[in-house]
Amino acid sequence: MNIALIFGGKSSEHEISRMSASAVLKWLVKGSNDDSEKNEILKLGIDKEGRWFLTEASPEEIFDGRWEDKNNNRPAYITPDPLAHGMVILDEDRFIYKKIDVVIPVLHGDHGEDGDIQGLLNMAEIPYVGCGVATSANSMDKSLTKKLVGYTKVRQAEYIEIRKKEYLEDKDGELLRIKNKFKGNYNLFVKPSSAGSSIGASGIKSEAELPRAIELALKEDKKVLIEEKIVGREIEVAILGNDEPKASEVGEILSAGEFYDYDSKYKNPKSRTRIVSDLPRATIDEIRSKAIEIYKALECRGLSRVDFFYTEDGEIVFNEINTFPGFTSISMYPLLWQDRGISGEELIKDLIELAINQE
Template structure:
């Protein structure tokens, strides 16, 4: 059987660039090389696409750009004279069969690059344009979850324009809607970047100003005393949920530092939760995934209120961190799917989604 050519895409212009480098490094190390040829394509923080062929550790440490081959043409736009794929200096051409974006945050999991993949007409791992954009936008996603009757903590929102125009009025409205402590989040960002916790109005003002550095719209949520639990989801039409895992943050809450920089944060896998609650969380995770028309993978985050055991959905992440020690693959490992097999399943799901779409719209198509 011929090997499948996979283009592993990493980096990007978002604030989660470094997280992406770690995800891509792990994927490259653990992907089945007997089954897949892997071509690594990096996107710089300035948005330049470069082909890289060298020590994979240079991807992780960020030095890959220094030795990237700037003379290799990466063509993802259909033209009359050029095929879709990678064209080398010596004239050799490699067709891309599947795209694997190990990209997080804006321009990577918000539907932007997924639109390019759709135009390229190549199978790609993960959610499509709509589900990626909805999943990335915390505010829109909350509205979708409301329609699906998925329980959430109380929330409100504001915009940069409104806050700058009438700060006092906005603050009063927020304090009327929800009470302290209040979590402040940019509407479009991942990895807990720009998130803060306010215990009073001074904190609230500072938190809003911080969040507005990253987005023009922000979400404000009622803080509750809760356990933080996450579930991994896998599938297209037929969707499965992993065992849940619990986060014990090193800090007061699970911000960027607690996730990636502070080794004192702990992941309890599987979470020590009653079976009834586990079933409810897994069902809610699948329902949330289907509500945004998800495909491939997502990680769904929940709160379990400590004094009541009430379950609240927090958010869905359509391209979660994907190192071999990240929560998403670790949860599947605990459920019975190894990291390498998980990569393989995601690629096969991408191909199936593509062929199903082709059968529906074009009659037939296949990956050669």
Template sequence: MKIKLGLLYGGKSAEHNVSLQTAKAVIKALDLTKYEVHPIYISETGEWARGTQLEGPVEDVKKLQLKEAGEKISPVALNSEIFPVPGNSESQTKDEKLDVVFPLLHGPNGEDGTVQGLLELLNIPYVGNEVLASAAGMDKVMMKNIYEQAGIKQPQYVWYIRSQWEKDAEAAYENVEKNLGYPCFVKPANLGSSVGISKCEDRKSLEKAFVEAFEYDRKIIIEEGIDGRELEIAVLGNDDPECSVVGEIVPKAGFYDYKAKYEDGSTGLIIPADITKEQYEEIKNVAIQSFKALDGSGLVRADFFLTKEGDVLMNEVNTMPGFTPFSMFPMLWQESGLSYTKLIEKLVELGIERHEEKQKIKHTF
């Protein structure tokens, strides 16, 4: 019997378009002899729509927005056994129920634990990290605080909320200059795909970066610039995660920004990276340590700096990394012997496995 798989994509986020590209790629890779694929689209304003079962790849991402063939739904309609839909017969409820949902959402309102919490309440199996890991992994400040507590080495950082900055911007700039210096990076705390990130070389660029980052979040983080190589490793699993080979990012511009990632291809990717066996083991061990510190499940991509002195520093993890065939996470697994199609199947298996484990928990006393 085929697995009824709901693909959840789009989202009320600045990374909406990235999610559409991810959904298009996953649909193309899925084995339709194993899966019934049901598209679920979230618009940029937060409206939900469910499309009819897909019979093949979707070439135009505009069709994924379900403006013609989509039925607007309430999110709770994804499990009408728990939240009955008026007028639905028992047979309709059975037909509509999904076996598992794959949230292909990036950024706030999707990767941050909100949708994961909804799926938990609906008791629907889903792929990827649960509420805690998703929320902490999305918020760079919380993530780094957890890693500091876990003793994981990472670059120095400071952070601000908007009201704090508005009360005394000068003190904020002076604090950055005193504790981090230049160059430094200013980032929204809860966003990915390098949206709203700036590299700062002086006070003028720092002031501009604060303004831009606060357009995307009420909380921002400022990190010291590290003179080193940018390395990434993919983690896959639940309680006993495994790691891929390590890849290296070689930005041709100042840093690996949104344009370099998705538009002009001005970045070199080296897979596998030219590192020693000892360096690989250290990166792998820290990646697994960081995955477990967040209580991760399914997947993360862990990003590191390797300094000229040979120090391995954790930069961050991404709990729903870019997932097209040309994104780093699938490419790392491809080089490790796991194809894009098999990677998707493995993630679906892990999502179902984690859900079945949670069904053993007692909810009465």
């Protein structure tokens, strides 16, 4: 099989995508070496400007960004032409076609996790790992996710939506709307509707902090969510599968920061993840079954990580879903499957299988 791995991209999560792709590539190579039939692995990197290159970079060069400096990188693009079923590579002054059997879009955020690349791959009729266009789009936009999850019985944080245009035109009116919604309680959390890695998100405790928090979030997206602040443990469930998805055990984030912000996620080595073992089996199973309920409600395929809060009163509150969760060697998604006895290379194989065999 010709397997294409796409990584990088214009999104603010470019670096995270490179870290994830580096780990996925190592597992893919390991898995392919074990197979009797050799796979060809095609690495398609997208730089921060959005330019596409076919590269022979190593996992390490992808990890730290040196892949961009390789002098044998060649411009290459997935073509939407279904008959080509693959990519065109610009070689000197001619185009070469290369067939692709399956794509692993190891992309987080804009253009990668929001349905864009999935749309291109649908046109090209190339199978790909992960959720389709509508699910990706609905899951990337937290306000749309909330509306769809609203059809389930799973609890979510109370929230209100602010739009940039209205906020700029009538700031006082919008601030009053928030005050009324939360009855003057300013223990709130503010975040862009579509972003990731906690970029533009912040918690506030007083009225005075609100405008700054909104303006910070508005830098990332035209739509901002103001939520009741949930105090609780941050727990995550990995889901794998198409029509009969299975749930991992429950993982927990132990954030080094006040909340799980960008630095706590990727820079602070004091942040840790662990498998939850101190809750009753029934509670853990309830969380797992809620995760599957949400996965099905959003019509996910392949994989997703479903994130919750578990409050002191024992309430399970859905927070968000990630259709292409972090895949770095220390990320929760692969760790949760390792805990279940599924190694990185087996996980990648399963994901490819699920991509190819979806009806």
